Amino acid sequence: MLRFILRRLLQVIPVFLGTTLLVYYMVFALPGDPIAALFGDRQPPQAVIDTLRSQYHLDEPFWVQYGLFLKNLFTFNLGNDFTGQPIAASLARVFPVTAMLAIEALAIQAIFGVAFGVFAGLRRGGWFDSTVLVASLVVIAVPTFVLGFVFQLVFGVQLGWAKPTVGATANWGTLLLPAVVLGLVSFAYVLRLTRASVSENMNADYVRTATAKGLSRPRVVMGHILRNSLIPVVTYLGANLGALMGGAIVTEGIFNVPGVGNKLYQAVLRSEGPTIVSIVSVLVLVFVVANLLVDLLYAWLDPRIRYDQ
């Protein structure tokens, strides 16, 4: 098992280099001059522009810029962004906020998605199943920004149950409303996945055998249907954690959450290569770790899967 984990961690290196190189190149290839954009309508003296350009190494060729970025990264000095702020410090501000949001959203999806999915799957074709299926279809069909604004208006403004915007006061409580919005869409997928998996496993031979042994219905469901049904769901949830950590640009925008999505969006607008690539670097790590966790969980859920061979 240890060898497997080690091998997986070593795989990070080529993945990491590949993704950062690609993202760095795409930012480099963006049209427009980021320094000119900093000054808006004013035309700064050429000397100021040149100084700034050389300060951020924008006058260097692509390979040199990328090399300098790597060098900075390995000396744990991510450099400054175009406003002069250290990038490391701003990452340390945004990532915890997005992590909280992601965990809350993931918990909502996992708990409600699995619970509703199991009930729907056990009584396939029943009224609960039909209702939940139609509702989940609606949730999938409505775009996030519509859902976001409606929730903000109804629960934030009209009912006043939550703060309509998060702003600087990001904590578990204030992030709950955006987390619900963020979690709803994947909740629908988790629900459908669980439902399909449960209703398939219900007809498995070993479930019938379990009933024939004299086990009560709850024991059959908990012991023989649920665990076997969770295997595909766990895979989906793990992949989803990575996506959630990437920040939800739309949701964070609507609720003014100072998270990764917002930061990334602003950096893209300003063509700030170092900031974008720094965020992506962290995300690559998050993805790799999330996938590794999924694989380990997978082996725990299904003893037939062994990674040593």
Place this chain on the structure above:
Amino acid sequence: MTSLDIHIDEADSTGIKPLLEIRDLAITFKTGGGDVQAVRNAHLTIMPGETVAIVGESGSGKSTTALAAIGLLPNNGRVSGGQILLNGEDIAVASERRMIELRGNSIGMVPQDPMSNLNPVWKIGQQVRETLKANGRPSGPDDVAKVLSQAGLPDAHRRAKQYPHEFSGGMRQRALISIGLSCQPRLLIADEPTSALDVTVQRQILDHLETMTKDLGTSVLLITHDLGLAAERADKVVVMYQGRVVESGPSLELLRNPQHPYTRRLVESAPSLASRRIQAAKEQGIETSDLLAPAAEPVAADHILKIQDLRKVYKLRQGMGKSSDFAAVDGVSFDVMRGTTTAIVGESGSGKSTVAKMVLQLEKPTDGKILFDGVDTSLLKARELFKFRRRVQPIFQDPYGSLDPMYNIFRTIEEPLRVHKIGDAASREKKVRELLDQVALPQSTMQRYPNELSGGQRQRIAIARALALDPEVIICDEAVSALDVLVQAQVLNLLAELQANLGLTYLFITHDLAVVRQIADHVCVMEKGKLVETGSTDSVFESPQQDYTKALLNAIPGAKLMLPPEVA
């Protein structure tokens, strides 16, 4: 009221009350096309300690009847009439709560397929333990081990900590038997308990089951498609056909003197009871002597296949970069004469399928030669190999897995012709029609898809596809093992007929010695990669030389039953 009187009468005359009594049972399934009656007017009585077998083909309602007796009908099925009396209590109308009490404690079950009936994610011990616990019995590690070792699992304490995938099929079935009998039920329902296992394992398991149920005084309701097995193991046999009980009675009596036409057909085609090779021409009623036994007068020593000292070694990984050699096939030599059938027999793991794969050039031999028509096949270049494949065609075991579900039947049979660029569209269509005629399927089958056909029909399609290229040799890898006895008999007859008409050579891979007797001229018995015995079918069956062959022959269910020759 009348049924109650009969019940009392029976009890009075013997002094013992029946344990299970099924009266006028009707079972209905709700399907998309309306209600379907799967079982009607079924009658059955099991006395305490008695073993009763229900025999029939798939779809006859035998499993459905058994499932109703433990209240486990699928959701769309229900008992629509009659009674199922367990000790006088009608369990057809019992509540689910009452059924949970009865299951395990009073009625145990041993299911059919040991591969799918244990939950893959729980340890064996846990699956035994929860049974004991649910039925209010002591369930400590020692109790679990005791239950497992009673079913003949050695080293039970350690085995209890293993997962199902670490068990062989036979061991899993032992685990399932231990679960079924763990709470000492009065009635055990055994639904084809050994049909997925090798014959020798099957025999051990059935022997053990018999001993255990005798000791415990358990009644057994045995469900099987194999009349020979039923007759050997049960006191009484009930024959079901299309949802009805067509005949029932004491086993030997029923076997020796079958009354119903269906029972007669079953007795005639039961592979374990038939004693002679199928004579295709005779089946057709043609009495021409050269068609009668094509195998009897082969062209002198025309060996189409010569296998010489064949070896196949696999490397087994043992972790940490180490590996050990495993000889799946070890020094096998035999010849196959043109126009005859040679069977390779053995249990799973004996290497028989590996030999077939090497002959088909799907695996490369580690050592040894395969001469096809005098040419060493290992020296064939890509183009020659392509031509070789035209002359040697396979038919595989699983007619469900070996046909592409997205291809219709026409495309399935036409594909080899297209691949080998034979004829044009019109002539290929003509050929496909001819092939369907040859395998006795209507030409309209062309437009259908595999999932619309039965197992037997699919295997006919597989045969038609194999015949498309006019091959000389057909390799049948367990080609009839997945089929019901009657269908199996039909397919075997078809193969014999095709051999007579087309002069085909068959290499038949099978674990079923009963099938061998029906189709083969020569037999090669394999054990653990080695050829242990070879000879003509008659000589091997009448005077087997090796202990292993004797064990295999003894394991054929019903082999020892004495039948008058006119029935067999």
